[in-house]
Amino acid sequence: MKTFLLTSALLLGMSGFAVAQEVPKFFSETYPEHALQSALEARSALRSEEAALDAKTRELIGIAVAAQIPCSYCSYFHTQSAKAEGASDAEIREAVAVAAQTRHWSTVLNGMQYDLEAFKREYDEAMDASN
Incomplete structure (x- = not known):
């Protein structure tokens, strides 16, 4: 017990x-x-x-990382923990989708060896323009 x-x-x-x-x-x-x-x-x-992070957010991050490792133990653990912390199925699906999208673009940018400093400049300029 x-x-x-x-x-x-x-x-x-x-x-x-x-x-x-x-x-x-x-x-x-x-x-x-x-x-x-x-x-x-x-x-x-x-x-x-x-x-600094609430429990549900921590568990959603855990699910996203577990999906990328991949680790069945971690996926189960963090999914059950996220549900216990009030995460909905939609939030869990979205956390996994964000992880997949991050992995996708990481693969493209790293695989093509896109210049990191150029990436940072482009990103910063886009952020400045949106503010």
Whole structure:
């Protein structure tokens, strides 16, 4: 029961649990024991009250990154977490589509070795013109 509660707390983005024997197996059996405490503390810090991003936004970013890696574990984890934080199916689809579009243009620009400084100038000029 404790493992279920801790896993649920992690999936919901909650922190404040003690790193001990009760850590979910997907953490404790996959990460070096000597580094687990600090890894979980870093993870909790990004989910603390001081975090600049709200929980739903963090999970939508997680879904987008997971789709690009690709990682089935991360996709499942962040999708379930995003839903728990109130993300709609439309928001999840859009996060994945934005990730795909970003990957598309990254592939084109990098593959064609488009000049980065020229890109920055063009972008900045376009932004200045729109303001």
